[in-house]
Amino acid sequence: MRYSAGHKQETRERLLQSSAGQAKNEGFSTVGVDALMKAIGLSGGAFYSHFASKDELFGSIVERELKQSLERLGGHGQHDQEKLQRCLQQYLSMAHLQQPAAGCAIPALGAEISRGGVEVRQQSENLICRLHQAWAQTLGSESLAWSILSQCVGALVVARMLVSPDIQQQILASSHEQILKQLQ
Template sequence: MRYSASHKQETRERLLQSSAVSAKKEGFSTVGVDGLMKAIGLSGGAFYSHFSSKDELFGSIVERELSQSLERLGADGEQSRMRLERCLKHYLNMAHLESPETGCALPTLGAEISRADEGVRQQAEEWICRLQQSWARTLGSDSLAWSILSQCVGALVVARMLVSPDIQRQVLKSSHDEIVRQLPTQDVQ
């Protein structure tokens, strides 16, 4: 039985969504093709009608996840200090820390992206630079935008490595407070 093009696209989207959740929760390299397909109720053999390799799937996950992060964190033209502060508050909180599968891909997949092939790393670089440029326009500083982006990702990584929720909260709150202290007092744009 042949499936319609829309059915194939819907299956691909389900596979991307399910694989992204799995990758952010457990790591991409830990799950095989059969496991990824089983999660959406299909056999491993069906995978290759959607992606030529697991590496291609990973590249698609990185692109999808980072484009969503860009959408959430800043490239809609409505960027302001207040909006940036709201993003920081949402990003550096316990709900985000406790739900890696629904959050930003950078803290969860960063190490795997750094070990991926050059094409995946180039794709990640493009999306990260777009986010940094958006924040730089708001902040009036390229270096401050890079610093804040790095601090946010790093704070989440460090907090997730810790066991005690009190210390995790302290890491997130301290990071948030220090970042907000660095922000210009008014919008630059």
């Protein structure tokens, strides 16, 4: 049976979405091609009609997820400090901590991106720099934008490493409080 070009694109998108969720929840390197395809109801052999390699899939996931993070975090256009503060509150929340598949790709995939190939790392750099520039424009300081971006990601990574929700909440709340002090 022959499928339409639209069907192939839909299948590719389902694979990207499913694989991104698995990667952000479990780590990309821990999941094999067969498991990625099984999650969308297809055999492992069908994978290669969509991607030449697992590395190519990872690059596509990183691009897709970082673009979505950029949109959510305000990297498309200027916004005011009030909007940035609402964004920071959502970012440093228990909901974001508990749902990595639905959240920012940077803390979820950052370690794997750092071990990735030059193309994936360059692509990540380009997108993160766009976010930085948007925040720098809002904050009036490139240094402050890098500092806050790093603090947000770091707080989320550390909080996800821990088991106790009380300590996780303390980390997120403390980080948010300190960032707000920097914004004054």
